[in-house]
Amino acid sequence: MDQKQIAVVGGGTMGAGIAQVFAQSGYRVDLVDLNEEILKRSIGRIEKSVRKLAEKGVLDPSKVDAVLSSVRPVPSVGKMAPSALVVEAVPEHFELKKKIFQELDAAAPKESILASNTSSISITEIAAATKRPEKVIGMHFMNPVPLMKLVEVIRGIATADETYERVEALTKELGKTPVEVQDYPGFVSNRILMPMINEAIYALMEGVASAEDIDTVMKLGMNHPMGPLTLADFIGLDVCLDIMEVLYSGFSDPKYRPCPLLKKMVRAGYLGRKSGRGFFEYGS
Ligand code: CAA
Secondary structure: OOOOEEEEEOOOHHHHHHHHHHHHOOOEEEEEOOOHHHHHHHHHHHHHHHHHHHHOOOOOHHHHHHHHHOEEEEOOHHHOOOOOEEEEOOOOOHHHHHHHHHHHHHHOOOOOEEEEOOOOOOHHHHHOOOOOHHHEEEEEEOOOOOOOOEEEEEEOOOOOHHHHHHHHHHHHHOOOEEEEEEOOOOOOHHHHHHHHHHHHHHHHHOOOOOHHHHHHHHHHHHOOOOOHHHHHHHHOHHHHHHHHHHHHHHHOOHHHOOOHHHHHHHHHOOOEHHHOEOOOEOOO
8 A cells, every 4th residue: 555645534624734744744645525615625724824834934835836736635535545544633523533433444445544633532432433443543633733743642442552653653754743642531632731721711700810811821921822712712612612521521520520601602602713703802
């Protein structure tokens, strides 16, 4: 099998970013999504980001066209080329991921590694939906993928050492730093990040300080590039709530209970940047 052919399933922000970083490292990438509009938007997003990186000298400008032409939009899992690695990056709902992994298990060559970019769902449980749990692994990229250096590489209970080592090497090839993580709710990143964001929302709900001031404390006091409420808007409040629910039920521990204000905002459709309103307002 061609080791330079990979596929990414899911054309949202994360899927587009993952496809882009593989293309920048010389891979041919099939970007799979059922929705043609989403695929068109992802290709546009990749183009904008690649051009920006070339402008800033991060990427050799003579390589822009080659990078862009190596990402192929594909309308279904059944139509993707045989791929050494498939990275799933669809929304954070277990039933959806399970269905996609079953489809991938049937469609991909049996030596292909199947990775999930899940931010908190159990890799062990996803792997159990397939007949190749030893080849299933977590590859958790951070947003914005082209800029962020970290990838959490998550071992499910059955992930083979060979699978882990291959994915660790691939991550380094992308110029990113892999961190080995065992499969527990929220892994490392979201087990620490989300309770901090949730606590910032409690502080806002209790009137401890304004949203702007809570963010200022963390930006100027702790040198975080974004305050926790701006970061929550950037990630998406629905995603933050989903992750808190995974932590809460996964540990059965009340310290992870999602803040009622977070729930209320998600119910109102105030999802952050993507909906134009979250803790802050964004232009159209
Ligand atoms: N591709 C290329 N360039 C990009 C880009 C992208 N996707 N996104 C931003 N840039 C560029 C901007 O255009 C800008 O360029 P100029 O300097 O020419 O204007 C440059 O990067 C810097 O961006 P900004 O000026 O907008 O802002 P910044 O200096 O604050 O940097 C940031 C942006 C890197 C996102 C920084 O704010 C940051 O690190 N924020 C925290 C991000 C973070 O915590 N991510 C993890 C989220 S959690 C997660 O992803 C996992 C999960 O499971 C929820």
